[in-house]
Amino acid sequence: MLEQVELPMPVPAADEIRVRIRATTVSSADWRLRSLTFPPGFGPLGRLALGVRGPRRPILGSELSGEVEAVGRAVSRFKPGDAVFAFTGIGLGCHAEYRCIAERGPVAHKPQRLDWAQAAALGFGGATMLDFYRRGALRAGERVLVNGASGAVGTAAVQLARHLGAQVTAVCSAANLELVRAIGAHAAIDYAREDFARTGATWDLIVDTVGNAPYPRSRPALAEGGRLLLVLAGLTELLKAPWVGLAGRHKVIAGPAAERAEYIARLAELAAAGAFTPVIDRSYAFADLREAHRYVDSGRKRGNVVVRMDGV
Template sequence: MRAVVYKRYGPPEVLQLTEVEKPTPKNNEVLIKTHATTVTSADWRVRSLNVPVGFGFISRLFFGVARPRQPILGTEIAGEIESVGKDVSQFKAGDRVFALSDTSMGCHAEYKCMPADGAVALKPPNLTYDEAAALSFGGTTALDFFRRGKLRSGESVLVNGASGAVGTAAVQLARYFGADVTGLCSSANVELVRSLGASQVIDYTKEDFTQKGESYDIIVDTAGTAPYSRCKASLKKGGRLLLVLGGLPDMLQIPWVSMTSSKQVIAGPAAGRPEDLRFLAGLAEAGAFKPVIDRRYRFEQIVEAHRYVDTGRKKGNVIITLERDD
């Protein structure tokens, strides 16, 4: 089968489209034929090792010290199950599914094996494979942080980086849970963020949200530009800062913030749970959640797709198509 591999960390040009052995599902696995996958900020960071301050050495230990331990990137996939292991009962060949492989990656390939009891769910029938491929990464990340932050209906939420994959999901999900949402983005994305359900949108190129005198129950920082030191005055009593993207210094101050104030800083990797994928699928089928797609590239154009993601200017999700969409 064809797969995109990389043997060293670096720029998009380290990626190569090549032939590798097609996987065979284990007893508890399903084999998915890929119709669509994505290039996310996670792919960019793992490929380049451009990670938040303090996590360079830790990242090498996890992903491979001298070279990548997993040579195939990609965390999201949508496609059709080609075969299942002998112990699998919840899926069958022909099922249309989407899945999240998370840190095990490996989705930039024509076929991918996934545990049947893992983060795999039936594709919502009203979504294309392209749209279904983009459901997982941003959606599960936002859900996990809102769960840890104990988001409640009626609370005020500011989403910093509201036009990215996680940001566009966070705006929609916070609105679904009954929050009053303010989005923070650049001028080019104001109308997009407003269309997702934000009652207010702040253009960070024109205004500094910390100087507006507004305060929020929850601030979601998906961009890494709103550490606690900058936004603590913008958090209400009992407010929570959800650091989707933060450096090691930001995390080391978490205990101190909890001991010296009524506020909280919540950080750390998000967990993509199977039930979260099914929840997102239900919302998508009901029309309450829809992933934002910026650009689509063919499998053969994946280097170009990585170059675009590297600019940091993508809106929502970047899709890689391997098959004609449905």
């Protein structure tokens, strides 16, 4: 259940900044945490880790953009009035008017070419894919297929692979074919008409953000030395992943993306250079946060759903 409550103003520690939030997002992670819906096999583990009856961290939201409003006495990177964005990840706490963040944490100056909504949506998909492409050792000139290319992670996967010099094929519904081509996919497959795994074509990297392309299905579509990046994997796929690598032909990479402050700095550079612009589907006022969650619950959002604080 979601409710709006008044809390004391957070006070920044010596190494923290306090951000007055201008925009945040409702992500698939917020949906998972609110509803305690976990990938297959993770139910009991997820509940133990994140909360048995409801989320242990009661303020959801893992992304924000806003203005620095106060700084701790040891802060040197930021000053009041600076425009910033941040990805707090599992630390959450962004569905609020104010949040404190360590200045050396996952926060960076907002790229000027992005508005508040776009800047708020840089981290979730962007940091996830920087981590998976690092682990998958994506190289320029390789062929990448993104299954579920139209969501928050998928739209970041397409743009970042394209920027890194890959040939990108996007898999999505017919309604989103135009979108994925517009953000850089060289080719697009409507999953209702064609199964990418049975076309006879192969890819060096396959990114699965949907959870329906585990190794047994994707194997025929992986080139020699190919890597399967399971952004969404059940417990069985996660446990089996290291064994695939032992056979030598392919590698399966699964599990949570690492949350590193350096990814946020990199995303700021990429966005400033025009290499990555988050896709915004709908934008809601803070007062309509429940509506935003209802829409995200549908599982059919295109890119990101943004929540604006008053006055933005």
